[in-house]
Amino acid sequence: MADLVPERMALEFDTVADWTRRAVDELGADHAIPAACRGSASPAALELLARECGLTPGVRLADVGGGTGGPAAWAREHRGAVPVVVDPMPGACRTAREMLGIPAVVGDGNALPLASGSVPVCWCLGVLCTVEDQAGLLAELHRVLVPGGALGLLVYTADEPRPPGAPDGNHFPTLDGTLALLRATGFAPGTVTALAGLPDAPASWRDRIARVDAQLARTHGDDPRFAAAEEQARRIGRLVDGGTVEGHLLHATAR
Ligand SMILES: C[S@@+](CC[C@H](N)C(=O)[O-])C[C@H]1O[C@@H](n2cnc3c(N)ncnc32)[C@H](O)[C@@H]1O
Structure with missing residues (x-):
């Protein structure tokens, strides 16, 4: 399963996931949800x-590519949802289970270990640009949703799949291309909201992320795997800050 994800991406989503769990152990459980939202989903975006x-x-909510379980845990805490995370990275699933008590299954979004027509809501946040077969992923999300079920996406888009400076393993779709893929895979797209137009995360949320990051740097700053994972995160940050890559929240209904 880990071979689905390029090595540098695996560092970010697997190795760092395990390290994050230990950092949160040191800092306190109130750091867990912000630290586990790895797709730049803020409370406003999740709301x-x-x-x-x-x-x-x-x-019931299936969070596909749900990583370390931050968005799923937010949905349970703030909406009373009953989530399950599916992610190919064993370290991410371990962290979702052990740090947040979220059921998490190691699995590929393109071959979901979920029955057809079994869930009313799927989320897939910050994942589409990390997979090559994007139509296949959307088709799988459609398969597991009940007819009329809801899909929530956070999608990073760009004018070209790999703009200069793109992080390893990312293939950015265009926004129009994403909407066309949704229609082609059986969805009726609904609203599209630019992430940049939403309020920033509150200072208390950002402070907790910063404390976890500082703890990771203290503990693993000398580890080349830390530097490689940081570089991945910096690259996407630069592309978003420069406007080359844009984040969008999309809602769609399974026809
Ligand atoms: C940017 S992270 C987002 C994590 C989480 N959705 C969040 O918002 O915090 C991208 C996630 O996609 C997962 N991923 C990569 N390839 C995948 C695939 N083929 N199927 C499902 N998830 C995948 C990664 O393991 C990683 O956890």
Whole structure:
């Protein structure tokens, strides 16, 4: 499963996931959800997706490529959703389970270990640009959703798949291309919201992320794997800051 993800990306999503769990152990459980939101989903973004996807208490949510489980845990804490994470990275799934108590299954978004028509809501946040077969991933999300089910996406888009300075393993779709793929895989796209137009995460959320990052740097700063993972994160940060890559929240309904 780990071979689905290029080596540098695996460092960011697997090795660092294990390190993050240990950092949160040191700093306190209130750091866990912000530290585990690795797709740049802020509380405002999660609020919007939860509202558009109709997440209410007891609603089952499959967070595909859910990483270390931050968004899933936010949905459980703030909306009473009943989440499961699917992610190919064993370290991410371990962290979702052990740090946040979120059920997490190691699996590929292009061959989901979930029954057809079994979930009312899927999220897939910051994942589409990390997979090569983007139509295949959307088709799988459609397969596991009940008819009329809701999909919440956070998609990073660009004018070309690999703009100069792109992180390893990323292939950015265009926004129009993403909407066309959604239609082709059986979805009716709904609203599109630019991530940049949403309020920043509150200072308390950003401070907790900064404390976890500082703890990781203290503990692993000399490890070349830390430097490689940091470089991946810096690259996407630079592209977003420079406007080459844009984040969008999309809501779609399974036809
Ligand atoms: C930017 S992270 C986002 C994590 C999480 N969704 C969040 O917002 O915090 C991208 C995630 O996509 C996962 N991923 C990569 N290839 C995948 C695939 N083929 N199927 C499902 N997830 C995949 C990675 O392991 C990683 O956890």
